[in-house]
Amino acid sequence: MVPKEGIAPIYNATYTLFRLSPLYVPGAKDFWLEDNLSFHARRFAESIQSDNLRPTNLVLEEAEETINKSGPFKQCRWHVLQQPGDDIEPVRSADDLGVLQGLQVNVEYERATYTALLLKGVESTEDANRDQVRLPLVCIRMPAALRSSFSYYMASAFDTRMEPLQLNGATLCETLESFLKECAEDEDSFEKTVKEIQLSLSFNKPIQPTLKSIDVAIKREDVAGFLAQGRIVSAAQTTSTKFIAGAFMSGLQKYLQVQIALNLNADQITVSKIACGAFALGREGKLKLFAPNVGLNDDGEYDDAAMASRRATGQLLQLLLQAAFGNT
Known part of the structure; x- marks a missing residue:
């Protein structure tokens, strides 16, 4: 397995996450055909070039300098990230993770390209109804007005609804635990x-007028210790917690309880953001993934470390797909 060139579009950029209800597509199996996607690309391009949304006014809710940076409209492209059912090889191209199956929409301007990724996961998520296509997780990097135009087009063309994907603290913790x-x-x-793990803890009711949240940072060299301590705590755990039982959060919970008398299981405390060297994820649905490490063995194939990193990233995206799928 020889690495391919390029980096998957989901990496090294901050995306806003949305959930998407099933698309109504008569003859859903034809949705992925190039001619069909090109048709929708042309129609969407026409809609964003209409009198109501001229290229120079695309970013109405953004700063004026952002508008000027985009430049004139060039083209709109819709294409498949990975043909459904194809075998996946864990390489660094747009097909590098099994969960990166779905649709990529690019809106290109002279000096900027905006992207929407509609993901469907490894398993076929077409509904038993042949007139439905499921793309439950949408990752968008677009200005607000263009994003609104895209949502409107999807609703009018496919009778679907796109809504922000809000994540609870338990989902954030499960994602971190799975990755670790x-x-x-x-x-x-x-x-x-x-690397260093950072968590933001928010309080439903401020402890003090100016204290609404606190940030916790764990150095990389201390993470293994928290995991080891957490395994001991988890094994001895007899009462239920609001978080999915995991070694790291169990170790952190024990440490904070002893050191600063902070109980993570208290109802008024919520994990609102997690970050490490590989990703950052917020409760409001903001995601940034960094490209997995590349390591090659003597045969020119990915080594065990690189494969583990890719599996962890794939599992992270799979959990987000499940969160979106459960709400569509």
Whole structure:
């Protein structure tokens, strides 16, 4: 397995997450055909060039300098990230992770390109009804007005609804736990991928007028200790918690309880953001993924550390797909 060139579009950019209800598409199997996608690309391009939304006014809710940076409209492209059902190889192209199946929409201007990724996961998510296509998770990097235009087009063309994907604290913690567990299977991958871990804890009711949240940072060299302590705490746990049982959060919860008398299980405390060297994820639905580490063995194939990093990233996206799918 020889690495391919290029970086998947989901990496190294901040996306806003949305959930999308099933698309109504008569003869859904034809949705992925190039001619069909080109047709929708042309129609969407026409809609954003209409009198109501001229190129120079695309970013009505953004600063004036952002408008000027985009420049004249060039083209709109819709294309498949990965043909449904194809085998996936964990490479660094747009097809590098199994969960990166779906649709990519690019709106290109002279000096900027805006992107929407509509993801469907490894498993076929077409409904038993042949007139439906499921693309439950949408990752968007567009100005507000263009994003609104895209949402309107999807609703009018496919009778679907796009809504912000808000994540609760338990989902954020599960995502972090899953990522750490996968990386921990290879010590080299863990060292290269997991750096300082940062968590933002929000209070439903401010403890003090100016204290609405606190940030917790754990140095990379301390993460293994929290995991080890957490495994001991989890094994001895007899009462339920509001978080999915996991080694890292169990260790952190124990540490904060002892050191500063802060109980993460209190109803008024919520995990609102998590970040490490590989990704950042917020409760409001903001995601930034960094490209997994590349390591090659003597045969020119990805080494164990690189494969572990990719599996961890794939599992993270799969959990987000499940969160979106559960709400569509």
